[in-house]
Amino acid sequence: DIFDRGQRPDSIIDMLRQHHSVDIQWGNHDILWMGAMCGNDACIATVVRNSVSYNNTAVLEKGYAISLRPLSSLANKLYPDKSLNTAMKRTISIILFKVEGQLIKRNPDFKMDSRLLLDKIDYISKHIKLNGKIYPVKSPSFPTIDPNNPYELTEEEQHVLDEIKSSFLDSVRLKKHIDFLYQKGSVYKACNNNLLYHGCIPLNEDGTFMRVELNHNKYYGKNYLDFCDKTIRQAYLGLYDPKAVDLMYYFWCGRYSPFSGREFKTFERMYIEDKSTWVEPSDAYYRYCDDENICNMILEEFSLKIKHGHIINGHVPVKVKAGESPVKANGKTIIIDGGFCKAYHNKTGIAGYTLISNSRGLRLLEHQTFTNIKEALKANQDIESVSCTLELQNFHSCTADTDLGVEIQEELNDIYHLMLAYQNGLIPERA
Incomplete structure (x- = not known):
């Protein structure tokens, strides 16, 4: 999740591109940006909304030369009595809800009808009906919504979206970075009996695969x-039907997406005071990831050995200050969500984890929060990390114990059998 609301993910990717050995398991925020580069309108609107919401427009404007001028101009026109940031957030949010609604309607198999909310608003009484209950709408000003056709963009909104979309697709630096994510990334990686993925493996309530x-x-x-x-990959290459591009948005926030595994409540959090409507139902996986039997079932599904196998997971910030541990299911699952994003620090109490694997076992580094460079220099502080040994072997693992070692041994076996075939006259000597 390189693009998870940090200030300058573009700088991180520049650094990673210089590294000699990198593999990436895509997170839902990465998928969101990749979907934007595929031309998905809903992904583009969400990227902009997230950047505006977290006062992080620098990554768009300075990092990727994506101008938000069309958005700010329309926002000032629609909400002249609001601050620019608030006006921009409202404007892009309505654009998002509209294009999201269009996408959901043309893809009923996504089963995201619960996100179709613009047609649930009574624009006269300024209330919305959800699950049989009626709630007042906060800041009930919707100057661009036609109650008879709430998911249709106005000409001005369409112009803003087209301009921003053009900036995304024309950004040379962004294309280089997204190319890098595709070249070095994947949904999951099975390596040395470890299974790495970002979000979840969707499960039913009884723990079976969904x-x-x-x-x-x-x-x-x-x-x-x-x-x-x-x-x-098909969405980026543009080889098949537009369904692949639509699926990029589903992978970002779909209820049964392996990158997300929960139902987002973006509209409710923005427009409804009652926090009971903010609850985001999540996949059963997040309850079962502490169950050793379920973890073994997942490892077997990926043809990994149960005895020494691990699931290395991200996505869910570990609430250390509430006593939560990143190690689950008797060590079978290790949740190492980076947590470097400042937005998580109050929730977790730390700045994320780094998992280190060497010939003797596994070690986990817990990073402490870091305010800013100025404060650190003033107080002579450093970024501290607490080290914790998870597994310690009484011997050093060798190359032969790794996936690479298995490949080398297979090649040696092939050469040996080739030699035997030659010695037994099965292969003629070349002149």
């Missing part, structure tokens, strides 16, 4: 993640 139906097919477990990986 069959997710998309494109008239059902997928589950490894098969589902393989489908996601293929679709994400």
Whole structure:
């Protein structure tokens, strides 16, 4: 999740591009930006909304030369009595809800109808009906919504979206960075008996693999993640139908997306005071990731050994200050959400984790929060990390114990059998 609301993810990618060995397991925020570069309108609107919401427009304007001038101009016109940031957030939010609604309506298999809320608003009484209950709408000003056709963009909104979309697709630096994510990234990675992925493996309430139906097919477990990986690449290459591009938005926030695994409540958080409507239902996986039997089932699904296997997970910030541990299921699952994003610090109490694997075992570094360079210099502070050994072997693992070692041994076996075939006259000597 390189693009998870940090100030300058573009600088991080520049640094990673210089590294000799990198692999990336895409997070939902990465998928969001990748979807934007695929030309998905809803992804583009969400990227802009997130940047405006977290006062992080520098990554767009300075990092990728994406101008927000068309948005700010329309925002000032629509909400002249609001601050520019508030006006821009409202303007892009309504654009998002409209294009999101259009996407959901043309893809009923996404099962995201619960996000179709603009047509649930009574624009006269300024109330909205959700699940049989009526709630007042905060800041009930919707100057660009036609109650008879609430998901239709106005000409001005369409112009803003077109201009921003053009800036995204024309950004040379952004294309280089998204190319890098595609070249070095994947939905998951199975390496040295470790299974790495960002979000979840969708599960039913009883802990079995959920069959997710998309494109008239059902997928589950490894098969589902393989489908996601293929679709994400097809969307960028533009080889197939627009459905692949639409799926990029589903992968960002779909209820059964392996990158998210929860139902987002963006509209409710913005327009409804009652926090009970903000609760985001999440996949059963997040309850079962502490169950050793379920973790073993997942490892077996990916043909990994149960005895020494690990699931290395991200996505969910570990609330250390509330006593939560990143190690689950007797060490089978390790949640190492980076947590470097400042937005998480109050929730977690730390600045994330780094997992280190060497020949003797596994070690976890817990990073302490860092305010800013000025304060650190003034107080002579440093970024501190607390080290914790998770697994310690009484011997050093060798190359032969790794996936690379297995490949080398297979090559040696092939050479040996080739030699035997030659010695037994099965292969003639070349002149």
